[in-house]
Amino acid sequence: MNPATIHLTCEQCSRPVTGTTGAVRVYDDDLASAEAAHTAHAAAREAAVAILSPLRLDGAADEFLRPPAPARWQVEHDRCAPTASPAYVIPASHLGSTRDVLAASIALMAEPWIGRTDWTEFVRRHCLGPVPSPTEDEK
Numbered sequence: 001m002n003p004a005t006i007h008l009t010c011e012q013c014s015r016p017v018t019g020t021t022g023a024v025r026v027y028d029d030d031l032a033s034a035e036a037a038h039t040a041h042a043a044a045r046e047a048a049v050a051i052l053s054p055l056r057l058d059g060a061a062d063e064f065l066r067p068p069a070p071a072r073w074q075v076e077h078d079r080c081a082p083t084a085s086p087a088y089v090i091p092a093s094h095l096g097s098t099r100d101v102l103a104a105s106i107a108l109m110a111e112p113w114i115g116r117t118d119w120t121e122f123v124r125r126h127c128l129g130p131v132p133s134p135t136e137d138e139k
């Protein structure tokens with residue numbers, strides 16, 4: 001397998017998504033949920049820091065506040081995609097190689113909401129492959 005080639009698999013039917021058969025999408029509803037979760041997390045963090053700061057425990061806020069879940073980029077055939085409204089669509093034909101993913105990443109960096117999505121994880125999974133778990137490293 002050429003590491004520069006990206007292999008996309010439909011999350012609905014588990015078959016390969018190639019050429020013009022599908023796309024990678026992030027949906028409006030998921031983005032709105034991620035944005036709301038981010039806002040709630042920021043407010044909770046601010047309140048926690050206000051309580052913990054006099055105790056000199058500012059850093060502890062991040063230890064008990066779980067980070068908000070990001071909106072997921074989903075790989076789907078066009079025929080398998082839900083009818084939900086996508087916020088952003090990248091045709092599979094534009095994500096055929098690691099170079100294509102780099103170009104898409106550069107374009108996405110201009111989007112103010114990109115940090116509320118799991119694009120970093122998508123790139124890692126499709127360009128670098130599975131990351132070994134710490135227990136496997138220790139063997």
Ligand SMILES: [Zn+2]
Pocket residue numbers: 010011012013014015076077080
């Ligand atoms: Zn499919």
